[in-house]
Amino acid sequence: MLLLTVQIAQNSQMKKYLYILPFIFLCVNSYAQQVNTLFFQENVAQAQQLNPARSIDSKWVVSIPITNISLSATNEFSLSDIYYEKNGQGYIDQNALSNILSPKNNVQLSSLSSEIIGLYHQTDNFGFRVSLNYGLFQKTVYNDNLFKLLTKGPAAPGVLGETQYVSAIMDVMGYVSLNLGTNFKVNEKLSLGATIKLLSGKQQLKAKAEASFVQKDNTSFDTEVDGRFTLSGNGLGKFIDTDNNFSVNEDDMVESTTSFSNYGAAIDLGAIYQINDQWKVEASVLNLGAIKWSADDQVNYDSDLGNYNFDGLNIQDVLLGNSIESPYPTFDTLSFKEYEGKSTEMTVLPWSFNIGTSYNLTKNTTLGALYSQTNYEELILPSFTLHAQQKLGKVFGIGLSYTADKQSLAHLGGMVSVGFPGFQMYFITDNLITGAFDVEGTKTANMRFGANLNFGSSKKY
Template sequence: MKYIYLTGLLLATFIQTAWAQQELTLHNMSSIFQSAHTNPAMQHKHKVIISLASSYQINAKNTGFTYNQLLAQVETDETGQRVLDLGQLADQLKLNGKDYVHTSASLDVFGLSFKAGKNRFSLNVTEHMQARLGYSDAILNLAVNGNVPGSTINLDGYTFNGTHYREIGLGYNRKILEDDKLIVGGRVKSLFGMSNVRTVRSDVGLTTAEENDLYEITANADILVRTSGIEMLEEGETDYITNMDNKGLGVDLGASYRYSDKWTFSASVINLGYISWKKGVTNYESKGEYVFSGIDNDELFNGNFDFDATEVLDSITSIFEFDETEGKYTTSLPTQVYLSGFYQLAHKTTASATLYSDFVGGFRKGMSLGVTQTVGRWFQASATYTMHARSYNNLGLGIAVGTGFQLYAVTDNIISLMQPGNAKLVNMRAGFNFLF
């Protein structure tokens, strides 16, 4: 089994820290306890809210292309077989070198929120699993066009980071200032890392020399992959699930200010923090270079050349031989920022605009416009339009129904649920809460 993980690490040499998921429709759903995940200053109307393993969230996005765009480049050849036209695919895709595939899932194992006067307290236990694979068009261009003599193809645009961690959060917010215009809140989160794969370096290059040098090829690699918790999976699920040695700390901060009877503004910073990985750590490092000097034309035509394919393959393989070491390391949380303005169109109708950004080695921005309708304490619905991750056709919808027992479902792209083949962004949160 260990060799399977090592094989996976070879694929994961194209890796870097980067993972976060936005929930922009949820951000408008103040009647749902889980909206406090986007701003700890959320003040819910119900005095007590309880969630028991009942909030499920999934998120997936691909910034570079959709499934149907890929399928459109599949054609039938003269033998009747379906093949992917790589040349046409390279012409159609508009990759910018910073594209990525992201997936995440979370489960609120337990949630509690209660109000005491102007104060609100909360507790949550949440499992988080996230992964992101970054990619460029380097390999595709190499397959289609080959490597131009005198040039180097860099394959370090392929990155990945994956993690699973547990969060135990204690939240608090309070109404302050005259007429309770300002609400400030925060959440302190104790974190426990279950497993992680992270590439610190992933420099891989292929250089082809000029004709005078017989198109000599130089391959080199400088790779460092850090992992934690992977081998514990082999030892048993109990050892993995009960592991609490990889500790971390996180903080969420938020505020909401009622400027007038019509206007309210809010801001939040989510996931300021880190996880220190100490348990079950294995680091894989590889540095190497191989030069294939080519074959002399005279030897080639005379049949006198000596070419040992096995020796060449062994030499190339040796470039990616990993030295295993141990040593703790630290990863940061995917920091997210929400800036919002809300305008009351009618007594229970609110329009909103939200600017969103996550920081994962650089800021990635998004924007959402929405309208939210509330009916009493038993119904709330929100419709949004979102631009994010180079995706511009995202129509979101959120619905929460019930008092005493609340059912809810929220998505940033309802079209993707009906036509997943055309979607770059798919997300969904659904569950139920007990309200008192």
Template sequence: MKKHRAYLLFFLCVYSVAQNKQILYGFNEIPQSLLLNPGAEVSNMGYIGVPLLSHVHINGGTSGPTVYDLFSANGVNFNEKFRSVVYNSDSRDFLSANEQLEVFSGGFAIGNTFEKTEYLSFGVYQELDVISYIPTDYIELALEGNQNNINRVFNAGDLSARAEVVSVFHLGYNKKVNSRFNYGIRGKLYSSVVDIDATKNKGSFTTRRGTNNIYEHIFNLDMQVRTSGIASLTSDDNSGFNEDLKEISKRAFFGGNLGLGFDVGFTYNITDQWRLDGSVLDVGFISHSKDVENYVVNGNYVFEGINPLFPDVANGQSAQDYWDALKEDFEDLFDVDTTGTKYTTWRPIKFNGSLNYTFGKKKKKDCDCTTEDSGYLNAVGAQLYAISRPKQPQMALTVYYYRKLFEGLSLKGTYTLDSYSFYNLGLGVAAQLSGFGFYVMADNFLQYENIYNAEGLSLQLGFNYIFNKK
């Protein structure tokens, strides 16, 4: 039963379908922008997020094949399309999905009576993060077999994936030092609900001409899947769905495997119109010691195939003895060792940085002149984003245009180059009426015409009550 669970976890890791929030970053009218830069300039005296609706984020994509590549009705045989997808993919191509749901959040300014230059923010959010690389060597071996790949070294490390569900409790501090400089820091406590990690796989498989048989097959394997929070939910002693929900709820609120982390960020106004800002997020770890179950395959083996002549028949070996010995050899090689060894995972560190230019002050109707304290209505800029991933960092470059249409309504349009697409257009809208704020954001609009051929899609929305500065 343990072996079957291990194979199931491998399958789920590989075939589960980035977290860049380029539209929200720097959109300072929205309180949740502090989650992306704890040192952003704060434009309110306080806010309260609508529980479960203050920030909803869904993002998914692929750097390789899309659903349309496999299932389009273009008259091409599915087998041919599948082969084309495989041979045009790279082992660094991936599928990823990210979801965030803010349970509750809030913030308020502190300081002296006349000038409140400090700001505290807090909240809890739940996050799902999945990434799976395409195991091209595995798929090509399954398609072609090994007879046509003599002496080719197939990389066992192509199997690389991880998935996690975690709750994050956070408290942030923002300080306005002067008119030019802001900084901030946010502490985080992570409570892991479920974790699956298959990113430490190494090894190879090679077929070559044999000496005692036609071929010999060489296995050099160092494979493992580490899990926490899975074993109790899939065990034979599981009490049922209701008990699972209670257990998951407990883990989400300090009952899971715990970890610590922090975010830091700053904003520096170079001039009245030029601004530089940046942040580093999720510098932290989670220690997994509860409900841990790991699956390990480790060993070196040379298998010379099935010999039609039993080599020890002269010594009394029967056919049954030969097959029993062969079976034991395979079981020794591929036996999955189950352990409860605790482990530590590092959070995917994220980096944001942008350079911005503001222009265009509002003019008074009666004198055709600008108001000095109204701020600028327009902004343009460029933002760089990066996130650490198991095989290599993912990066994105965004240019944007921001426009404050009138008091209470702002727009931001973006164009992004990333791992998914070179033509990602996005749009965000933030509106506020009598203190009640709403925002909605989406990107990859050019791919909505054929959503099955989209490399990536993202949606964000939220509701807050905001206490504005007078």
């Protein structure tokens, strides 16, 4: 029956909508949590994004357009947790998947952030920065019945004859941020910093499925489906075409990207206290803000899943070879209707706080520790990082880190910055080993890379 179910999904329009919710981002390495290893990098200007009180080594820094990108992802399970091969065939371990997932509120997050352009200036006592950034954030929440239905099929033991309640919500938003920041020394011990972010929401898509499904009989296949599937979008125009396919008009995307109809604001705050020449402690709170989405360009669709019931097969017709109605082609008729009900919505950004300390073992060797926590609605993602860094001049540096989070206690990360006077390239990750050598075994992965032009020194000698 599982084979039939998979085959049905492959041949139907409904696959596009049933599968989009849990799977569309599960294999995408985009951003969910910050790259903790970046927090300690004084020779990388973008470290000010994790603590705006941080000073940088260079007097002037220009980020090369589009090159500074952060990617990461977190999920409830890794591929190796649920997938195995036997006799050359691949299988999903249904029992393992059932044991991993909770009955409600399984969460998958991803996003991408890119510094389009940035300018940083630093003196010994004061600094300012301005940058233009793009962010893309996605969240999917689903219950375990969604995967149970897809992997086991509607006639599996424990599923046949039992009503399966399926729920899934996906929220995706893209926005542009103009960041204006400063840092300054209050005295020899204390430094403060802040970044004001002027936000403009560009695109938003929300998908929500609340449904029940029951196959009553394993012979006649009589099936009942009930529920509702809704889609709501901003900045996408009319994104469902007449054939019920997801289709975004390029002109609508360009218009939403260049317009400023959805406004918001956020703030980052940071502080550093220098205990002595070797020890310092620091803290920051990031992304305290929200975006208000206008109802003017909002488009909503819904589909009544209750239209897809099947009364069953007549076994006599099957035995006699008469023409019969298939229980499954009805899913091909899944249709969405545009409906009114536009409303102004407020999206609170995912926000984080950091508490860290570092010790200068030598002039160029630093040891550090960081507790970080990302919060989004009811979701809390804590992490703890230990770090060691060796600076080799203004643009050269290497570092190693160990990070523990909800998904794993054994993330080994690192950083490297290379270049020559006036130019720097860097690569940073919290998942150097798992991300590079055990992709199938990781539940979370992140990286950040970029290139900067560096001029002068901010230090007084």
